[in-house]
Structure formats: structure tokens, C-alpha cells
Amino acid sequence: MQTISEKVVGRLSRYRTLLTEQKDGERTHLFSHEIAAAMRLSDSQVRRDLMTIGTRGLPSRGYEIQGLLLDLDQALNQTRVHGVAVVGAGNMGRALIANLESTRTNLRIKCAFDADKSKCNRVYSGVKCHPMDALETVVAQEGITLAILCVPAASAQALAERLVHAGVKGVLNFSSQALRLPRTIALEEIDIGNYLAKLAYFTIHPSKERRNGRHEDR
Amino acid sequence: MQTISEKVVGRLSRYRTLLTEQKDGERTHLFSHEIAAAMRLSDSQVRRDLMTIGTRGLPSRGYEIQGLLLDLDQALNQTRVHGVAVVGAGNMGRALIANLESTRTNLRIKCAFDADKSKCNRVYSGVKCHPMDALETVVAQEGITLAILCVPAASAQALAERLVHAGVKGVLNFSSQALRLPRTIALEEIDIGNYLAKLAYFTIHPSKERRNGRHEDR
DNA sequence: TAGATTGTTAATCGATTAACAATC
DNA sequence: TAGATTGTTAATCGATTAACAATC
Numbered sequence: 001m002q003t004i005s006e007k008v009v010g011r012l013s014r015y016r017t018l019l020t021e022q023k024d025g026e027r028t029h030l031f032s033h034e035i036a037a038a039m040r041l042s043d044s045q046v047r048r049d050l051m052t053i054g055t056r057g058l059p060s061r062g063y064e065i066q067g068l069l070l071d072l073d074q075a076l077n078q079t080r081v082h083g084v085a086v087v088g089a090g091n092m093g094r095a096l097i098a099n100l101e102s103t104r105t106n107l108r109i110k111c112a113f114d115a116d117k118s119k120c121n122r123v124y125s126g127v128k129c130h131p132m133d134a135l136e137t138v139v140a141q142e143g144i145t146l147a148i149l150c151v152p153a154a155s156a157q158a159l160a161e162r163l164v165h166a167g168v169k170g171v172l173n174f175s176s177q178a179l180r181l182p183r184t185i186a187l188e189e190i191d192i193g194n195y196l197a198k199l200a201y202f203t204i205h206p207s208k209e210r211r212n213g214r215h216e217d218r
Numbered sequence: 219m220q221t222i223s224e225k226v227v228g229r230l231s232r233y234r235t236l237l238t239e240q241k242d243g244e245r246t247h248l249f250s251h252e253i254a255a256a257m258r259l260s261d262s263q264v265r266r267d268l269m270t271i272g273t274r275g276l277p278s279r280g281y282e283i284q285g286l287l288l289d290l291d292q293a294l295n296q297t298r299v300h301g302v303a304v305v306g307a308g309n310m311g312r313a314l315i316a317n318l319e320s321t322r323t324n325l326r327i328k329c330a331f332d333a334d335k336s337k338c339n340r341v342y343s344g345v346k347c348h349p350m351d352a353l354e355t356v357v358a359q360e361g362i363t364l365a366i367l368c369v370p371a372a373s374a375q376a377l378a379e380r381l382v383h384a385g386v387k388g389v390l391n392f393s394s395q396a397l398r399l400p401r402t403i404a405l406e407e408i409d410i411g412n413y414l415a416k417l418a419y420f421t422i423h424p425s426k427e428r429r430n431g432r433h434e435d436r
Numbered sequence: 437t438a439g440a441t442t443g444t445t446a447a448t449c450g451a452t453t454a455a456c457a458a459t460c
Numbered sequence: 461t462a463g464a465t466t467g468t469t470a471a472t473c474g475a476t477t478a479a480c481a482a483t484c
Contacts, residue, residue: 003423006416007475013415017394031441039396043441044477051443059441060484076415077422084414091313095368096410098309104411106418146417150313170421172413176235178257186420188413192314193322195390195406196302197231197294198224199364200324202404203388204295205221225451249465261465262453269467277465278460 004052009076011049014039016072019065031062078106083144085168087159088151089114089129092174096148098125110142115155135159139166146170153177222270227294229267232257234290237283249280296324301362303386305377306369307332307347310392314366316343328360333373353377357384364388371395 004012018038022030032050033043050063053075057063073079084100086093089112097109112129114120120131130138138144147163149156149171156175163171170186173179181187222230236256240248250268251261268281271293275281291297302318304311307330315327330347332338338349348356356362365381367374367389374393381389388404391397399405 003425004419005475006420006425009416009419010412013412014396014409016415017411033441040398042477044479045475047441047443048476057442058484059443059482062441076419078418080418080422082418082421091309091316095309095313100411100414104414107414145421146414148414170417172410172417178232180258186417186425188417190408190410190413191232192390192408193235193318194228194231195408196318196322196325196364196366197234198227199388199390199404199406200296200298200300201222201227201294202224203300203363204298207221207224207404223451251465260453262455263451265465265467266452275466276460277458277467280465 004075008049008052011039011041011045012053012072012076015046015049016069016076016078019069019072022065023069027065029058029061029064032057034062081106081108082146082170083108083110083142084146084148085110085139085142085144085163086112086127086148086150087135087163088112088149089116089119089124090150092150093148094124096150097127107146110144111138113138115151132159135162136166139163139168144168146172148172148174149179150174222293226267226270229257229259229263230271230290230294233264233267234287234294234296237287237290240283241287245283247276247279247282250275252280299324299326300364300388301326301328301360302364302366303328303357303360303362303381304330304345304366304368305353305381306330306367307334307337307342308368310368311366312342314368315345325364328362329356331356333369350377353380354384357381357386362386364390366390366392367397368392 015035018035032046036043036046053071055063055068055071084107086097086109093112097112100107100109109127112124112127113132113135114129115132117131119129122129145168147168149160151159153175156173156177157179160171160173160179160181164181164185171179171181173187173189176191176193178189179187233253236253250264254261254264271289273281273286273289302325304315304327311330315330318325318327327345330342330345331350331353332347333350335349337347340347363386365386367378369377371393374391374395375397378389378397378399382399382403389397389399391405391407394409394411396407397405
């Protein structure tokens with residue numbers, strides 16, 4: 001199957017979340033306009049997205065939830081399990097350790113790392129925190145493929161390079177320092193300050209109505 | 219000035235971060251291609267973005283850092299100070315309280331809220347945590363305009379509605395529950411699970427080379 | 437059947453890039 | 461001056477939406 005664009009992958013993942021919630025509900029099928037309404041998208045967009053993963057619906061009943069979930073799992077590689085390392089066990093890192101496991105079935109947080117010796121060898125939500133020196137060893141041992149960086153901006157780039165060198169294939173970067181990594185490495189950056197800047201701006205300026213994600217009247 | 223698109227506002231905010239770092243450096247001016255290189259953008263895009271905020275450069279020297287910063291501050295309303303409330307004082311909320319203040323000069327975290335009574339009346343990084351009952355009162359008293367939601371998905375929608383009712387104008391939502399709020403309210407959603415799903419996908423599938431944000435060879 | 441929905445193509449919309457005359 | 465860069469328009473690219481024949 002050909003590579004799907006980042007935007008579509010993001011929506012497919014949200015469809016998956018929605019359908020997982022509905023899986024044991026009363027309905028066995030959903031229409032594109034129902035999925036669209038729940039996610040504030042257009043029905044055309046939902047049908048187009050589902051077309052890209054080859055799912056078929058019936059004009060009379062819509063899309064079968066179970067079957068659609070299987071197709072989504074396949075398209076998103078939810079079947080492959082990723083070992084995840086959390087680098088930086090401050091409040092942010094510990095929040096991710098505590099919250100993530102539950103929502104994503106194909107991700108296993110296997111280890112954490114922190115430069116602060118007092119955090120090392122402690123266990124947070126069932127995940128052991130190692131000293132930063134052990135990064136290469138533990139990443140290799142545990143077969144880690146994804147890393148979440150929650151460290152101060154100043155150390156982010158160097159740690160990211162060490163992670164990649166140790167075999168990590170994808171990095172989720174929470175530090176405000178934009179990373180430069182080989183293009184073969186998957187990279188997502190979440191700059192919270194940036195989100196807040198947007199928020200502050202659109203608090204004052206009227207934003208063009210985004211039919212997606214926004215509700216009409218309440 | 220007319221409303222700027224969300225993408226452009228995001229980049230303007232990143233220019234601002236970059237220039238703030240450079241402000242006391244050796245250079246007084248930067249060329250568009252230098253700014254572009256630092257942020258992995260094209261020089262055309264930088265010039266176009268700066269055009270939208272009316273900044274002018276000189277063909278011989280580029281853009282003056284000080285002047286550009288002033289223009290950015292004005293365009294992004296960095297001059298207006300926003301009172302911010304953190305709703306949910308778990309690890310995620312406390313991480314934001316601890317890290318945010320330093321980076322964004324126009325945001326003041328004034329208060330936190332938590333349903334857990336044992337957290338109430340405690341002070342985290344100089345910010346007092348109030349019981350959830352006090353939300354309406356404290357938000358009004360402190361003149362809060364922005365709220366950061368770091369609560370479980372199940373309570374997110376109801377709390378968001380209470381915040382809006384109490385006078386909040388913008389919400390940054392970290393819960394995985396997508397919110398439905400009046401369209402007059404600015405809203406940004408950060409679904410971390412979604413980012414991880416993208417990461418897992420692009421770890422396996424080659425992503426179309428994103429010249430932005432990605433480095434060539436190392 | 438009649439009515440609603442799907443799958444898909446074409447049209448539209450918005451964002452990025454290329455190009456280049458004007459400028460320093 | 462000669463060379464590089466700016467400001468801006470036009471061209472390109474990608475993503476979303478509208479439209480509608482085929483289907484149930």
C-alpha cells in the first residue's frame with residue numbers, strides 16, 4: 001500500500017479511537033455522515049479517507065464497525081508492537097508514562113531515563129527509570145523503536161542523536177528545541193509554547209470558521 | 219490588520235523564539251535564507267510570512283532583528299498579557315506550570331484547579347491549586363482568559379463548558395476527548411496518542427521528504 | 437420501487453514555491 | 461558598478477469539497 005499523508009494518518013487514528021469506543025455499542029454499522037458529525041469533518045472527507053485504505057461500505061448500511069477497525073489497524077500498523085522509551089522522567093515524562101499505556105494498544109513503554117540520579121532505579125507506574133549513561137545499553141536490550149523526549153531544550157538535540165545512534169526509529173519531541181535528525185527517522189514535534197501563542201492570537205482575532213473541530217452554537 | 223492563518227501564526231511564533239535567542243548575539247540583521255535554514259523552511263516562505271506582518275528588510279542587510287521582533291510581538295499580540303489557569307494538577311498540569319512561565323512572556327499562570335482534595339491549597343511552582351468547586355469564582359477574580367485542560371477525557375467537556383461560562387476565551391486541550399465549544403472560543407487540541415500513532419506509522423512507511431523540519435544527512 | 441448513501445472524479449480552495457523586477 | 465537579496469506576483473502543489481452515477 002502506498003504511503004498515506006500525515007494528515008490522513010492523523011484522521012485515521014481518530015476514526016480508530018471513535019470506533020473503538022463504539023465497538024461494543026448497539027450499532028454494528030455507521031454512515032459516513034455520522035462519523036463525520038462526531039469528528040466535525042465533512043462526510044466527503046470521511047469517505048475519501050476510508051477509500052484510501054480500501055474499506056468498502058454499503059449504501060444501505062454504511063460502514064461495518066468491526067471490519068473498519070480491522071482495516072484501520074492494518075493501515076496504521078497497529079498490529080506491530082513498538083517498544084517506547086521515555087527520556088526525561090520529570091513531571092511531563094511521568095505524566096506520559098501514566099497515561100499512555102491505556103490508550104494505545106500497540107505501544108509498550110519499556111523504560112525511562114533521567115539525568116537526575118535520585119530518580120534512577122525508581123519505578124514510575126510500572127516503568128523503571130535508568131540513568132542516562134545506560135541509554136545505549138537499555139535501548140538496545142529492550143529493542144526500543146520509539147522515544148519520547150521530555151528533557152530541557154539544551155540537551156534535546158544531543159540526546160536525540162544518541163537515541164538514533166542506539167537504534168531508535170522515531171522521536172516525539174516535547175522540548176521547544178526543534179531537532180535535526182536524519183530523514184529516515186520519523187519525527188513529531190510538539191511545541192506547547194507554540195500552541196499557546198496560537199491560542200492567544202485567536203482569542204483576539206476572529207478565526208475563519210473551522211467547520212472541523214468546532215461546534216456551531218454551544 | 220486582517221486575520222492571519224493558523225499556520226502562519228505558528229511560524230511567526232517560531233521566528234520570534236529564534237530571534238529572541240539571537241537578540242543579544244553578534245548579528246543585528248538576518249537574511250531570509252538564514253532564518254529559513256535555522257527553521258528548515260524555504261526563504262520564499264520566510265519572506266512571504268514577514269510580508270504579511272508588514273515588516274520590511276533591506277536587500278543589502280536583510281531583516282533587522284530588533285525591529286522584526288517588535289513587529290512580531292505586535293502581530294502576535296505579545297503585548298497583551300493573558301491570565302492562564304491550569305485545570306488538572308496531575309503530572310501533566312504540574313509540568314506545564316513548571317515549564318511554561320519561562321518561555322512565554324505574555325502568559326501568566328495564575329491558578330490551578332484539581333478535583334483531588336489532597337492537592338488543593340497546595341502551591342506548585344508558585345501557583346496555588348484550588349478545589350474544582352472554586353473554578354468559577356477564581357477564574358472571574360483573577361481575570362483568567364486562557365485555560366489549559368489536563369484532566370481525564372471523561373470530565374473534559376463538562377469542565378471546558380464551565381470554563382467558557384466563567385469567561386475563558388481560549389482553551390488548550392490535552393485530554394484525548396475532542397471538545398465542542400462555541401466558535402467564538404479559541405481552541406487548540408493536542409492529542410498525544412494521535413502524534414504517537416503518526417510516529418509509529420512513519421517509522422515503517424517512508425514519509426515524503428519534508429524539507430521543513432527535517433535535516434538532510436545527519 | 438423510491439430514497440439514501442457510497443465510491444470516485446472533477447472543481448475548489450488554500451498554502452507553498454518559483455521567478456524576477458526593484459533595490460541596496 | 462556588480463552581485464545578492466528583497467517584495468510580490470504567478471505557477472505549482474496538495475488537500476478539501478461538491479457533485480453525481482452506481483448501488484443497496
